[in-house]
Amino acid sequence: MTQATPVEVICAFVVRSPFDAEILPAWEQQGHAVQVKWDTTSVIMESIRSGFRSDVALVTVSAMDELVADGIVDADSRVELVESNIGIAVKAGEAHPDISSKAAFIATLLEARSVAYSLGGASGIYFKSLIEKLGIAAEINAKATTLPGGFTAEKLLTGEASLAIQQISELLAVQGIEIVGRLPDAVQKPTSFSAAVFKEAKNPALSREFLKHLQSSSAANAYQAKGLDPLF
Known part of the structure; x- marks a missing residue:
């Protein structure tokens, strides 16, 4: 054959x-x-x-x-x-933080133990510029878990991060996580x-x-x- x-x-x-x-x-x-x-x-x-x-x-x-x-x-x-829209995920079974507004989203990021984002993907490049624009880059990056590419939600499973930021479809590629929701419209891209x-x-x-x-x-x-x- x-x-x-x-x-x-x-x-x-x-x-x-x-x-x-x-x-x-x-x-x-x-x-x-x-x-x-x-x-x-x-x-x-x-x-x-x-x-x-x-x-x-x-x-x-x-x-x-x-x-x-x-x-x-x-x-x-x-x-x-x-x-595609950018979203936030947590490990399955963990509490879903409030991202219902721009202010709530900012507070959630600041309160997170560590936020995982990709330095090479479109969502991560945008997120890096977004936190700079919001004036919270120093605080977030001091505890961020960054990766050159791949799926940020994998860092939820290893415990390296408590929140993962990425395109929703990419977050869904990882088993054992839950989507909190899309970023608020005011900060969505x-x-x-x-x-x-x-x-x-x-x-x-x-x-x-x-x-x-x-x-x-x-x-x-x-x-x-x-x-x-x-x-x-």
């Missing part, structure tokens, strides 16, 4: 939960194969600028704008996929994500089929189930 040629995807962590739960298994059930390289958008872009190429890229809208402008991806293949086929893709036709799969009705349900808002 000939093994299917995989679509190679370099992909932001934001869609890991729905991809693993529903979207990738459904693609494979159709007789296709896929290989995904997961990372933060900032690291993905560094790799691409250094010459890395794949079949499909899934990154933030602003990063995709750059890839289109530089002629690295096929602009005609570009699709807008999901919008939704981030949208796009996907496109590289101009140097080894499997351009199959890659375009994969993008159609990412916009199916079942994919939309999978995104919503994992805290993402479909943009199609």
Whole structure:
């Protein structure tokens, strides 16, 4: 039996939960194969600028704008996929702090034993600038648990942090945690994500089929189930 040629995807962590739960298994059930390289958008872009190429890229809208402008991806293949909001999580079974308002959110951060956030992801980059804008960066960073990439909620399970900040879909990728909620609107920053086929893709036709799969009705349900808002 000939093994299917995989679509190679370099992909932001934001869609890991729905991809693993529903979207990738459904693609494979159709007789296709896929290989995904997961990372933060900032690291993905560094790799691409250094010459890395794949079949499909899934990154933030602003990063995709750059890839289109530089002629690295096929602009005609570009699709807008999901919008993501930043949330807060705690270890399962622990009390949910008050984040119902900007003032409550600030108080919760200051009272937390340690806040985990990613230095490389879109949510962590925003959070770092947010606490500076709020004037609490020194207090938060003195007790923060930072990581270069990956899932901040893992630090709840190890006990290194009492709160985790990240895109809600990324928080949901970790078992044993509970979502407290979205950041208040006054301090929220939704981030949208796009996907496109590289101009140097080894499997351009199959890659375009994969993008159609990412916009199916079942994919939309999978995104919503994992805290993402479909943009199609």
